[in-house]
Amino acid sequence: MAEDTNQILKIGLPKGSLFEPTLDLFEKAGYNITGAARSYRPSIDDPEIQVRIIRAQEIGRYTDHGFLDCGITGMDWIAENGADVHVVCDLPYSRATSNPTRWVLVVPNDSPIQSVKDLEGKRIAAEAIGIVEKYLEKNGVNAEVEFSWGATEVKVPELVDAIVDITETGSSLRANNLRIVDELMQSYPQFVAKKESWEDPWKRAKIERMAVLLQGALTARDMVGLKMNLPEGSREEILGLLPSMRKPTVSRLTQDGWVALEVVLTELQARELIPQLKELGAEGIIEYPLNKVIG
Numbered sequence: 001m002a003e004d005t006n007q008i009l010k011i012g013l014p015k016g017s018l019f020e021p022t023l024d025l026f027e028k029a030g031y032n033i034t035g036a037a038r039s040y041r042p043s044i045d046d047p048e049i050q051v052r053i054i055r056a057q058e059i060g061r062y063t064d065h066g067f068l069d070c071g072i073t074g075m076d077w078i079a080e081n082g083a084d085v086h087v088v089c090d091l092p093y094s095r096a097t098s099n100p101t102r103w104v105l106v107v108p109n110d111s112p113i114q115s116v117k118d119l120e121g122k123r124i125a126a127e128a129i130g131i132v133e134k135y136l137e138k139n140g141v142n143a144e145v146e147f148s149w150g151a152t153e154v155k156v157p158e159l160v161d162a163i164v165d166i167t168e169t170g171s172s173l174r175a176n177n178l179r180i181v182d183e184l185m186q187s188y189p190q191f192v193a194k195k196e197s198w199e200d201p202w203k204r205a206k207i208e209r210m211a212v213l214l215q216g217a218l219t220a221r222d223m224v225g226l227k228m229n230l231p232e233g234s235r236e237e238i239l240g241l242l243p244s245m246r247k248p249t250v251s252r253l254t255q256d257g258w259v260a261l262e263v264v265l266t267e268l269q270a271r272e273l274i275p276q277l278k279e280l281g282a283e284g285i286i287e288y289p290l291n292k293v294i295g
Contacts, residue, residue, distance in 0.1 A: 009049050009197075009206050012063065012071030014056035018189060021093055022072060028217035028291045029210075048206065057127075060085060060192060069197040070207050076103060076166075076187035080130045085192040089211045092188045093218060099168055100186040103131060106153070106178045107162045116182055119143045119162060125155045126164035135164075135184045153178060216292035223290050224270050227262045230282040235259055238280055243269055264293065 013022050019036070026033055036042035036053055044051050054062060059073035060083030072091060077083075094101050105124075107113045113122070116139045125148040126132045132145045148155065152163045153176045164184060167173055173180065191211055197203045230238055235250065238261070242248055248263040261282075265273070270287055277285060 007048060007202055009203055010052060010067075010069045011049060011210075012052045012054045012059040012068040012073070014059060014071075014073055014189070015053050016056055018056055018072075018074075018094070019053070022189075025091070025093060025214060025217055028220065029213035030291070031213075057081075063192055063194050066194055066196065068194065069203055070191065070193040072189050072191055074101065074187045075190050076101070076128060076131065076185060078190065078192065079185070080128045082130070083192070084195065086195050086198040088191040088193050088198075088207055089215060090188050090190055091214060091218060093221075094168055094188070100188050101166050101168055102186050103128065103164055103184040104167055104170075104173075104180045105135075105162060105164055105182040105184065106156070106173055107181055108157050109177050109179050111157065111161070111179075113162060113181060116141055122161035123159075124162045124164060125152050125160040127152065128164065131184060132164045212294065213292060216294040219295065220290040220293040222266050222268075223264055223293055224267050225262065225264055225288045225290055226270055226273075226285065227260070227288070228277060228282040228285040229253060229258055229260050230277075230280070232257050232259050234280045234282070235261075238277060238282065241273060241276060241280075264290070 023033055023036055032045040033051060034043045036051070040053050042051050042053060052068065054071070056073045057077050057080070059068065059071035060078040061081045062068045063071045063085050064083040070088070078085065092100070105116065113119065116136070119136070119141050120143065123144045123146065124132060125146050127148050127150070129145050129147055136143055136145070146160070148163070152165050153173065156163055156178070162181070165173070170180060191214065193207050198207070239248065242263050243265055248261050251260050253260055274285055274287070
């Protein structure tokens, strides 16, 4: 157990929509976090790490100010807060899909607003005021931007002329009779570190090892392993069908004329290939999930 108080890594994980996907990612990376649903300070099965559950909007700022050594938050909130942090790596996951979240300019379907230029003199509601103000300045538009505490989509058209909101698929906006006028930015979560912590050799090594495991878990997200036995005479034809990160592993079986083959591929590829493999004489085909794939 770490005795030196400098050999404790404080990491901020986002509460809110990214909370469950983040816990799932850490579990697949090999970290067991318990009590996160009830506590600001959950337990983790690494005595050198302390976890803090904090709003994603605040993690960049708290990392910049030194309350955290590192954390996971959206690149949008890093930009919104102007946080001066070191980006360790991108972590392309989100609350519903593997797609990035999108900050979009939204109006009612029957609004006359067709472009950012039509916002001159209008009122806009948004949670990320800084992002919106930079967007308007870039486009040379003067408009009033007010902070929204949430449920932003209900404010148009009675309270404001337009909103800037987050979406992944756009389905919620369409359900509320809203349409997207423009996209301000796309955002993925990022693993970020306090610059002083990144310069500390022990903390940097700890962060880098964690980044390798988290990225490996993300790479494995849609991947599976496939094992099978096949007649040696079918080997070349089957190898020609198989996509792989590397050359498939092939080993001889004790039974003459047969070999075992193992490969890593996507779930979609496995779905398409398994019937073909069976037709070519493969037997004992096993598909199994993966927690991490380290390139």
